[in-house]
Every structure is written in C-alpha cells, then in structure tokens.
Amino acid sequence: MKSDTKREFLQKEPHDEGDNQGPSKNDSIIMQLKQKKDGSTSKRCRESFKKVDQFGQTVNLTWNGEDEYKTTLGASVSSVLIVILLIYSAYRVFYLVNRYNPTVSKTTLIRGPEDDLPFKPQEYGFDFAFGLERKLDPDYGFFTLRQLSAVINESEERIKSNRTLTFEQCGSTNFNYEDQAEVQTFGIDKYNCATEDNYYIQGNFYRRNMEYVEIKLYKCSNDTHSVGYRPGVICKNPADIDNYFNQETFSFAFVNSMFALDDYKEPIKYFIDDQLFFELDSTKVKKANFFVQMQEASLEDDILQLGQSNDETFFQVLNVKSYDDNYSDKDGCIVAVYIRSDKLYDSYERKVDDILTLLGDIGGLSEALLGLGSFLVGFLAQKMFMSQIVKKIYHIRKYDNLAHAIEKRKKNEESNDPFHDTELQNDLTEMKAKEANISREFKTKVDIQDGDMASLFYAFLNRRRFHYDYNDIIEHIIRCICLRDVSENRQKRIYKKHVLFEKAEEKFMNELDVVRIVKTLRKFKMLAQALLSQRHRTVLRFQRQNLVETDTSSSDSDDNNYDPMRLMEHESSMVKLLTFGKMKKMMTQFKQAKLTELERNIMRGMFRRKLKDFEEQIREDKKAISLVDRIKGVQEPQTQGQLDLSIRENSIKFGYNETENQNIDEIHDDPLYDFGSRDGFGGRMKEMYQRELRNKVSAYMQSGADLNSAQRTPRTSGRRPKQGQEGPTNPDAVVFSINN
Known part of the structure; x- marks a missing residue:
C-alpha cells in the first residue's frame, strides 16, 4: 500500500503554467529538500575542512591511460641513472654502517676570565x-x-x-x-x-x-x-x-x-x-x-641523529716554550x-653520517641526475611526445612529395631539363585545383555518382599520418634548424618535414588554448540543448557506453587500435585490403539516398579547410556582375518604396530598432572595406567608395536603417535613377562595383 501511494505521488503531474495555484506539491517538497541541503552547516564545515588536506590528488590529463608519456630513450637513460644512484647509495650505506669518514672540525678559542676556573x-x-x-x-x-x-x-x-x-x-x-x-x-x-x-x-x-x-x-x-x-x-x-x-x-x-x-x-x-x-x-x-x-669535544656518533650529542672534556699539551x-x-x-x-x-666536533644526511645526499644526487637526464633527453622526449600527438591527430597528403621529386630527377637524370621541373609543379598545382573544383561541386550536389565516389575514395588513399621520429629530431639539432629562417626554403626536402612539424605543433598548441576549449565545450553543450529534447538528454545519460562491465570487449576501448588511418598503414597487406574494402562499402551507401546539407558539408570539408557559405555567395554574386558594371557601379535602381521596405525587413530580420543609429566608424569593420592600394586606380576607387558610403549612411540613419543590413540586401535589377530623383542608390551595387 505504501509503495502504491509513493508511486502515485512520484507520477503525479505538475500544474500547468497557466494555473494560478502556484507550484505543485512535488516541486515544493523538492525545493524544501534542496534548500535544506544547500543550507546544511555540517556540509559547509566538511567542505572547509577538506581544504586542509595536504595529500590531495592533482587532476591531470593522461596519455593512453598513463599520467606521463614514456619513451624507450628516456627509459634507457633513466636505467643508467638509477644504476648510478643505487651504486652511490650502496657506497654511502656502507660508510654509514661502518662510520667511515666522519666530519671533524676543530675551533681554537680563548677562555675568558669568567670561565677561567x-x-x-x-x-x-x-x-x-x-x-x-x-x-x-x-x-x-x-x-x-x-x-x-x-x-x-x-x-x-x-x-x-x-x-x-x-x-x-x-x-x-x-x-x-x-x-x-x-x-x-x-x-x-x-x-x-x-x-x-x-x-x-x-x-x-x-x-x-x-x-x-x-x-x-x-x-x-x-x-x-x-x-x-x-x-x-x-x-x-x-x-x-x-x-x-x-x-x-x-x-x-x-x-x-x-x-x-x-x-x-x-x-x-x-x-x-x-x-x-x-x-x-x-x-x-x-x-x-x-x-x-x-679541551672540549662534542660527539654526534649516532646513526639516527636527532640533535643528541656526547660531550667530552679532556686535557692536552700543545704549547711548550x-x-x-x-x-x-x-x-x-x-x-x-x-x-x-x-x-x-x-673545541672539537665530530659528526658521522646519519640516516637523514644520507637521505638528503641521495635526494640531492637524484635531483642532479634528473637534471642531467632532462638536459640530455628532455628535448628529444618533448619532440617525440609532440610527434606522437601530431601523428594521432593530423594527416598529410601523400602527393606533397611531388615537389621533392624535382630534386630527385635532377640528380638521377643526366640532362638537367627545366621542363621536368615545370611538369611536376604543374601536377602539384593541378591536384590542388581539382580539390577546389570538387568542393564547389559538392556544394549543390544531391546525388552521388561513380565519379564522386572515386574522388572521395582517392582522397582517402592520399592521406597518411605524419611521422616524425628520432632521426628527424637529430637532424633538426645537427642542422640548427631552430635557429634558421626556413620560410623561403620550406619546399625543399631537407626543410619541409620540419616546417610541417612546427606548423602542426603550433596548430595543436593553439587548439589547446583554455579559452578555445571552454568555448568549444559550451558550443557543444548549447548544440545538445538545441538539438536534443529533455527526454533525449535523459536517455543519453544512460547509454551502455557509460557502463563499466567485466565482459567489455577491447573494441569498446579508446586505445585507438582500430583507427582507420592506422589500419591503412598496417604492415600486413591483408589488413590494408580489408580496411580499404570496408571503407569502400561504407562510402557506397551514400549512393542509395539523397545527400543532406550536413553530408554535403562533411564531404566538402575533405577538400576545403574552412566552409564560409556567406562569403562564397558574395564572391559568386560579384562574379555574376559584368566588368563594365563593376567599374561604373551601374544597376537598375529600386523605387523608394521598395528600398524602404527592404531596409525595414532587414532591420527586423537582424534585430535592429528603427531608432538605433549606426556609428560610421563601423564601416571599417566590413571585410569589403579594405581593398585596393593607396596609389593608382585602386586608391581612387577606394576614396569613391568611402564618399558614397558616407552619403548613403546619412540617408539610412534618418530612416533608422542599418548599414550592414543595407549592404546585405539582395541586389535587384534596375536602371540608373534619373536626375533629381530621391532615394539612395542600392548600396550593394556600390560595394560590389568598387570592390571589384
């Protein structure tokens, strides 16, 4: 009976928001419990007391489940240092037990009259x-x-x-x-x-x-x-x-x-x-x-020395005149x-080595050996750690080596024909141009054809992980590349790999920025809140992937043993073949359905670094304008009513009030503002652009319009306004004509 009553109480629905009866009974009880819990004095005392803990565990990121990144070179040098430390410790322990080589000091003093008894x-x-x-x-x-x-x-x-x-x-x-x-x-x-x-x-x-x-x-x-x-x-x-x-x-x-x-x-x-x-x-x-x-003597002969000493007084004849x-x-x-x-x-003082002194000496030697090891291995270990990170995160193109073939062909062929260099450079440029064309095609593509599948699969095959090993690090040290400016010679074979590694390292450190990480986490949190309902988020918390089981297979782990890129570079040809076949079957499934916008963007991301749809649309619109129109800035005018309606629609769309004013200095923030040079035709056109925009901004401020909204208003075909006709010229025409 009790359980039924409890179940009914828990399943009771809360009041509607429009009900004036206030919060439900469930909400009131939960609120009271929460206030009682938050206001608990004992909890605050416990939290304050925990701050005294000197053995708190530091929270660190891990590498493959380990707190530190280990290398074979570091282990070898550490083994040598440990052997040295053990030999020294055995030597000192032997001296400690037998009390060899004590520290003895002698101080000559003068006895004062008050002590002369x-x-x-x-x-x-x-x-x-x-x-x-x-x-x-x-x-x-x-x-x-x-x-x-x-x-x-x-x-x-x-x-x-x-x-x-x-x-x-x-x-x-x-x-x-x-x-x-x-x-x-x-x-x-x-x-x-x-x-x-x-x-x-x-x-x-x-x-x-x-x-x-x-x-x-x-x-x-x-x-x-x-x-x-x-x-x-x-x-x-x-x-x-x-x-x-x-x-x-x-x-x-x-x-x-x-x-x-x-x-x-x-x-x-x-x-x-x-x-x-x-x-x-x-x-x-x-x-x-x-x-x-x-004479006096203070003897500290105990192995465990805590300040105790044995004092002796004796006579001695040293001075006979x-x-x-x-x-x-x-x-x-x-x-x-x-x-x-x-x-x-x-006054004599004798002190043998005690346990505390021994521990201090061993600790000092250990720190010195660690410092020496860090000097010898630290740079290599840091580079190897970063190389493993780059290897697991970033890829490089296989056909980047085409540029290196220029030097190889010069050495292998008897005739040094410059047309061979041009041919290879054209191959490299042609491949990059093909990627740009494929990216533009996937922007509007709905159905996947066999040629598209070949392009995607070819993109997979021409990717590989970036390998940077000990030989490259030693070469980096010997050639003193860190002290050279290799920006001009970055395409040379001896420099290119190091340049790529430095760029990958810089890219990773930028991505490791705490502000960027927090922003990314907040972005994913907001996306989860926007895309998933409360029911979905609740069910997501209880996924089996969050469950720790004794029979969990190795495939559930995150050890990256079955990463596709790793399997594509496997030593076994059979593993490579199976991986390629699996990926081909997976990509074939795209032919069975229409491509969504998300899938198109994912495929475009294989060929373009950043997707900027808005800027791409602007560039396409500018290309649609003829050269004469771009020079003259001629377009068919809009009527005053059409222009006012467009301005008001854009103001409402972008959340601006009609009474808000726009600072003219914000024009300089527009990406289309900075163009041309200060001299020649570009500089004169830039001055025209600034003068025309200031005139149009003054007109828009009177009607409460936003300049940026006006710049983004779609262009309409029209003719040049007649002399004396009121209403500003379409700002898009000015922007696009001047910018081009």
Missing part, C-alpha cells in the same frame, strides 16, 4: 715525571716541587704564596699510566713523581688569580746564603759539580692525550710524551713554560719548569 689536569689522566739520566746525588744538587700562587686582593696588591709538594721515585705506582710495562721500558720508573694530587693550575700573570706548579733543579752549595744550601749536606767542590751537570740531561716525561677521529669507543687516547728535555749547562739556566689546555736565562751563584738554579694553564683551548 681552577683546573686539575690529574683528574683527567695527566701526570708527569722528571729526573736526570743518573740518580741525582745530593752532594751535587737537588730538585724542588712547589705549588705557587699569585692573587690580587681587594687592595689591588699581588699576594704570592707557595706550597711544597712531596715527590719520590716513580716506580710502578706513582706514575699514572695504564701500561706500566712501557713505563719500565723507557726508564720512567726511575724518575721522580709527585705523591700528592692536590695541585691545580689557573689563569696567567695578567689575571687576578694565577696558580701553577714549579719544578727546579739546584746546584748543591755550602754557602749558607745560597738557595742551594741544605743543612747537613756537604757538597762537592764547584768544579766537580759543574763537570757533573755538564754531562747530564734533564728529562721531563708526561702523559699527554689526543682526540682520535675514528675511535667511537674511546675517543680520547693517552700516550707518553717526551717533547721537553734539556742538555744541562752549568753556566746557564734552562727554563720552560709548560702549558696545559682543557723553552728559553735560557743567566745563571746566578746566589740562586744556584740551573733548570726551571713551570706547569701553567693555557688560556687557549680547542
């Missing part, structure tokens, strides 16, 4: 040992080890203080180095080492706090006023002491460190350094400033070493 290098693995080649006998001299400080107090006075540090023979425990066997090998275990590790270094002489360690070697002296005097020790005589030290060498061994570039487990390496030693001279004081730096000073018996010092803090320090 007390520094204990022994906490970072530093240690030192000092001594002579032989064990020092107290009768000859002794060593001292002290911590010295110089501090500027609030009164801006430098306060100096010192603290004695104890030391003893290094042995196997006092020298802080992991490989004691190496220590014993070099005899460092026999040197003297500090037994205290509470010493530190800081600043320099021109800062408020200065801390350093002092090592000195004194000669033994029995003079109580000498620094070398030691109670209870009887020293050797000065000559023996001097002779003893002149044969000795002061050695200073210390543990130094270095930053290892390729060691990711222990980036800081320690070793025994011997860069400081002196050959003693009893008459001089050997002094040295031994600077210890506190030695000099000689005068010896004083009162002081008795012959060696002085000052272990100080260096205001300079180095």
